[in-house]
Amino acid sequence: MFLSFLFFILILNTSSSATIILQGNNTLQSPNNTFQLGFFNFFPGPGPGPPKFYLAIRRTSLPYPNTVWVANRLHPSASQTASSLKLTATGQLLLTHFNTTLWTAAAATTTNLTLRLLESGNLVLLTSDGGVSWQSFDSPSDTWLPGMNLTRFNSLVSWRTDTDPSPGLYSLRLKPSFYGEFELVFNDTVSYWSTGNWSNGIFANVPEMTVPYIYAFHFAAPFSPAATFGFSERVIATGFGAPTMFRVEPFGQVKQYSWNSQSGSWEHFWSKPESPCQVRGLCGGFGVCTGETSKLCECVSGFKPLDNHGWGSGEYSQGCHRVEAGCDTGDGFKDLGAVKFGFGNVSLVKGKSRSSCERECLGDCGCVGLSFDEQSGLCKNFYGSLSDFQNLTADGESGILYVRVPGGGSGKKGFDWKVLSGVVIGSVAVLGVVVVTLLVMVKRRGGRKGLEEEDGFVPVLNLRVFSYKELQLATRGFSEKIGHGGFGTVFQGELSDASIVAVKRLERPGSGEKEFRAEVSTIGNIQHVNLVRLRGFCSENSHRLLVYEYMQNGALSVYLRKEGPSLSWDVRFRVAVGTAKGIAYLHEECRCCIIHCDIKPENILLDADFTAKVSDFGLAKLIGRDFSRVLATMRGTWGYVAPEWISGVAITTKADVYSYGMTMLELIGGRRNVETLPSASGGGEGGTESGGKWFFPPWAAQQIVDGNVGEVIDKRLGDVYNVEEARRVALVAVWCIQDDEAMRPTMGMVVKMLEGLVDVSVPPPPQLLQALVTGDSFHGVKANSGNGVSTGGSLSDGNLEVSTADTESYTGNVFSPLDVNVNVSVR
Ligand SMILES: *[C@@H]1O[C@H](CO)[C@@H](O)[C@H](O)[C@H]1NC(C)=O
Ligand SMILES: *[C@@H]1O[C@H](CO)[C@@H](O)[C@H](O)[C@H]1NC(C)=O
Ligand SMILES: *[C@@H]1O[C@H](CO)[C@@H](O)[C@H](O)[C@H]1NC(C)=O
Ligand SMILES: *[C@@H]1O[C@H](CO)[C@@H](O)[C@H](O)[C@H]1NC(C)=O
Ligand SMILES: *[C@@H]1O[C@H](CO)[C@@H](O)[C@H](O)[C@H]1NC(C)=O
Ligand SMILES: *[C@@H]1O[C@H](CO)[C@@H](O)[C@H](O)[C@H]1NC(C)=O
Ligand SMILES: *[C@@H]1O[C@H](CO)[C@@H](O)[C@H](O)[C@H]1NC(C)=O
Ligand SMILES: *[C@@H]1O[C@H](CO)[C@@H](O)[C@H](O)[C@H]1NC(C)=O
Ligand SMILES: *[C@@H]1O[C@H](CO)[C@@H](O)[C@H](O)[C@H]1NC(C)=O
Numbered sequence: 001m002f003l004s005f006l007f008f009i010l011i012l013n014t015s016s017s018a019t020i021i022l023q024g025n026n027t028l029q030s031p032n033n034t035f036q037l038g039f040f041n042f043f044p045g046p047g048p049g050p051p052k053f054y055l056a057i058r059r060t061s062l063p064y065p066n067t068v069w070v071a072n073r074l075h076p077s078a079s080q081t082a083s084s085l086k087l088t089a090t091g092q093l094l095l096t097h098f099n100t101t102l103w104t105a106a107a108a109t110t111t112n113l114t115l116r117l118l119e120s121g122n123l124v125l126l127t128s129d130g131g132v133s134w135q136s137f138d139s140p141s142d143t144w145l146p147g148m149n150l151t152r153f154n155s156l157v158s159w160r161t162d163t164d165p166s167p168g169l170y171s172l173r174l175k176p177s178f179y180g181e182f183e184l185v186f187n188d189t190v191s192y193w194s195t196g197n198w199s200n201g202i203f204a205n206v207p208e209m210t211v212p213y214i215y216a217f218h219f220a221a222p223f224s225p226a227a228t229f230g231f232s233e234r235v236i237a238t239g240f241g242a243p244t245m246f247r248v249e250p251f252g253q254v255k256q257y258s259w260n261s262q263s264g265s266w267e268h269f270w271s272k273p274e275s276p277c278q279v280r281g282l283c284g285g286f287g288v289c290t291g292e293t294s295k296l297c298e299c300v301s302g303f304k305p306l307d308n309h310g311w312g313s314g315e316y317s318q319g320c321h322r323v324e325a326g327c328d329t330g331d332g333f334k335d336l337g338a339v340k341f342g343f344g345n346v347s348l349v350k351g352k353s354r355s356s357c358e359r360e361c362l363g364d365c366g367c368v369g370l371s372f373d374e375q376s377g378l379c380k381n382f383y384g385s386l387s388d389f390q391n392l393t394a395d396g397e398s399g400i401l402y403v404r405v406p407g408g409g410s411g412k413k414g415f416d417w418k419v420l421s422g423v424v425i426g427s428v429a430v431l432g433v434v435v436v437t438l439l440v441m442v443k444r445r446g447g448r449k450g451l452e453e454e455d456g457f458v459p460v461l462n463l464r465v466f467s468y469k470e471l472q473l474a475t476r477g478f479s480e481k482i483g484h485g486g487f488g489t490v491f492q493g494e495l496s497d498a499s500i501v502a503v504k505r506l507e508r509p510g511s512g513e514k515e516f517r518a519e520v521s522t523i524g525n526i527q528h529v530n531l532v533r534l535r536g537f538c539s540e541n542s543h544r545l546l547v548y549e550y551m552q553n554g555a556l557s558v559y560l561r562k563e564g565p566s567l568s569w570d571v572r573f574r575v576a577v578g579t580a581k582g583i584a585y586l587h588e589e590c591r592c593c594i595i596h597c598d599i600k601p602e603n604i605l606l607d608a609d610f611t612a613k614v615s616d617f618g619l620a621k622l623i624g625r626d627f628s629r630v631l632a633t634m635r636g637t638w639g640y641v642a643p644e645w646i647s648g649v650a651i652t653t654k655a656d657v658y659s660y661g662m663t664m665l666e667l668i669g670g671r672r673n674v675e676t677l678p679s680a681s682g683g684g685e686g687g688t689e690s691g692g693k694w695f696f697p698p699w700a701a702q703q704i705v706d707g708n709v710g711e712v713i714d715k716r717l718g719d720v721y722n723v724e725e726a727r728r729v730a731l732v733a734v735w736c737i738q739d740d741e742a743m744r745p746t747m748g749m750v751v752k753m754l755e756g757l758v759d760v761s762v763p764p765p766p767q768l769l770q771a772l773v774t775g776d777s778f779h780g781v782k783a784n785s786g787n788g789v790s791t792g793g794s795l796s797d798g799n800l801e802v803s804t805a806d807t808e809s810y811t812g813n814v815f816s817p818l819d820v821n822v823n824v825s826v827r
Pocket of ligand 6: 281317
């Protein structure tokens with residue numbers, strides 16, 4: 001019935017027994033119309049040369065990049081009307097343009113095959129008994145979809161450019177004859193990034209994989225020729241099921257896309273290498289990567305693109321050549337700064353000075369540049385083509401690179417700031433500080449209410465404006481670092497009036513002066529006893545600093561270490577209630593309704609009286625929230641991020657509630673939720689995963705649900721705690737970390753529950769956390785329900801033993817919707 005789009009304009013006489021499946025502008029749809037197969041042209045408008053049509057599968061209703069598979073990558077068809085896809089009686093798929101066969105697949109001898117496009121985007125030839133005779137998932141293009149397996153037979157090969165699906169220079173493949181890791185390779189030879197070995201359910205260089213909220217990865221038979229790697233979506237309680245894919249970009253990065261239906265755009269969930277400038281051979285010889293999406297590459301000055309047309313359409317790999325061909329003894333040298341570069345052919349020559357090296361180089365027409373090391377007195381003369389310029393790193397070619405350029409002496413040519421800045425931009429991205437293409441995940445909400453504009457500036461009330469110099473003085477040149485967060489570094493300082501302050505220097509300010517003032521004024525007007533007060537700020541040139549009141553007793557995280565100081569129960573309970581009140585105020589009472597987005601012990605500060613004060617609120621708004629920050633959080637302390645956040649739906653205040661719940665488990669347990677286990681020790685009995693991680697919440701939640709709150713409470717407290725209060729905090733914590741945000745209480749309700757104004761019933765154990773520990777992507781203690789003592793771990797003296805990596809696989813029904821309501825009654 002899916003072949004009902006047959007359209008007979010032309011009766012072709014190639015093979016009378018072939019069934020025409022598609023012709024001209026017909027399409028074959030997947031059952032729910034998610035994907036369609038048809039003949040598409042990817043070049044918008046009239047392109048160069050004849051039109052090019054490709055048999056391709058694309059997402060029906062989503063924007064670029066929506067093409068997930070292309071059949072005839074090398075042999076496009078010149079017209080749509082004359083293109084047809086046929087299924088021969090012998091089970092072969094034929095793509096023809098008039099009488100010319102452009103592509104074939106599946107020379108099966110099976111007859112009676114049916115062609116279907118599945119909802120997964122897989123095009124399959126089914127035998128009459130339902131078996132798969134051929135499938136497009138076995139010969140992917142550049143896109144890896146859920147359900148598609150990567151093996152040694154199918155690598156992903158990039159498109160040449162955004163509009164040209166012919167095979168590009170970059171591919172992602174299973175490492176040949178090793179089969180234990182994937183690598184990105186340039187021109188089928190040079191590997192420039194790899195996932196690292198598969199071990200403990202993740203790839204060594206992809207720690208993000210430990211976040212198994214959404215995707216389940218499976219790697220069958222790693223390190224063997226039968227290795228098969230795939231992923232599938234986990235449908236979690238929040239109803240996640242957003243379209244997703246991994247794609248090898250024309251510029252050599254591999255990116256994971258996730259569709260955000262709220263913003264109506266693709267989000268880059270993850271990409272490697274982090275910067276396009278780390279991609280091998282991207283700009284070709286004598287090309288410099290700028291890292292700017294609009295024009296990724298530039299030629300070293302004195303050079304021009306070899307392939308002008310390609311350079312114009314985003315294909316830079318041909319690189320640059322000298323403006324004036326040949327060489328001349330009158331050539332000069334251009335200082336490119338200390339850069340690292342790949343390729344080339346080096347000859348080491350002993351020289352006395354740079355000028356003697358230059359003479360040496362000028363004497364050989366093949367010499368393209370040099371560097372000179374004063375200390376060893378060695379000239380390095382380079383031959384061939386230099387490429388992949390990058391800012392110097394420790395393992396690079398040392399010294400300043402001088403590139404041979406036409407005409408003029410070295411004195412005439414100045415420092416090429418443009419090129420150098422490109423190099424610097426590249427290096428910044430290399431460090432992973434800025435991934436330009438990461439999209440802002442949650443749209444910044446409109447702020448600055450009720451403020452008048454005046455001289456182009458928004459006045460800031462109640463706040464002192466500091467000069468940069470003043471703060472530099474107060475912090476003694478930013479010498480006393482007291483903390484470091486996702487937004488910047490915090491320094492202790494002393495103002496001229498002798499008051500102690502904490503000065504936060506924001507990294508990568510996301511907004512201009514005016515926006516900064518507007519947001520700061522919003523934050524500055526929020527005052528609550530459980531929120532850290534902003535005293536002032538500085539906004540000078542590119543400097544953006546915030547000045548806060550100083551908190552004597554530091555962050556809550558200080559008290560969550562086994563060896564560190566402990567807090568009495570009384571203080572802990574006050575911290576629980578105070579933190580809840582602070583967040584509740586942000587959510588419910590202040591005019592602007594702020595979602596904090598980063599509740600964790602590091603952001604809960606304690607003043608001289610051990611009153612809890614939430615810090616860093618409103619900063620997400622100030623900086624612009626993006627995925628890089630989520631990833632940063634996930635890398636370190638991913639346990640605080642609510643599942644719906646990662647799944648790409650717009651977050652609500654309930655995301656903070658989740659993080660608060662996680663923080664409360666740490667508070668009552670007097671420990672961190674994720675602990676790296678000492679590799680050798682760890683008890684011995686029961687398999688300790690060496691170098692593994694232990695995740696506290698699933699176990700703790702199960703204990704709490706089972707009524708064993710005492711097991712979870714910090715052993716350092718002994719018996720000295722209020723059992724009833726502890727029970728309430730524990731139950732509230734588990735309510736807060738429910739998978740379904742609708743089941744989590746509001747912060748206002750949390751306060752009422754903690755204060756005993758409403759009864760707290762026993763929550764169901766969070767299913768997602770359970771799945772985490774039984775899932776195949778994470779190892780931890782198995783917390784079996786109904787079993788007082790978990791099978792894999794037990795708590796003794798603050799040491800937890802860990803189960804062996806269990807192989808029990810996750811099954812979908814764990815996430816079946818729960819219809820449990822928060823059972824509260826007002827006394
Ligand atoms: C498809 O092609 C037919 C014949 O060439 C034409 O009449 C029709 O308008 C086309 N449909 C679309 C949607 O372009
Ligand atoms: C198509 O959509 C319907 C309704 O949303 C859903 O019940 C059904 O499972 C979907 N079919 C497939 C094959 O995904
Ligand atoms: C296609 O092939 C048939 C015979 O096999 C021939 O008569 C016809 O001219 C061919 N058409 C084209 C456009 O080449
Ligand atoms: C092909 O399928 C049809 C109906 O689906 C069936 O009647 C016929 O016997 C099949 N032929 C073979 C060779 O399997
Ligand atoms: C991918 O591999 C899994 C497990 O090895 C298997 O169950 C599944 O059928 C494979 N998918 C495809 C499309 O071959
Ligand atoms: C890719 O490799 C081939 C042969 O190995 C070589 O001829 C070609 O120049 C290389 N392409 C680039 C862009 O380096
Ligand atoms: C991966 O494993 C192989 C063999 O076990 C080993 O030789 C190699 O060094 C490992 N690579 C890394 C990056 O750990
Ligand atoms: C390297 O350069 C030297 C000197 O020009 C030349 O003799 C040699 O063949 C080059 N080697 C390669 C691999 O290009
Ligand atoms: C290279 O990067 C480092 C920081 O990684 C920076 O300090 C240095 O100035 C840069 N050098 C050049 C020449 O860009």
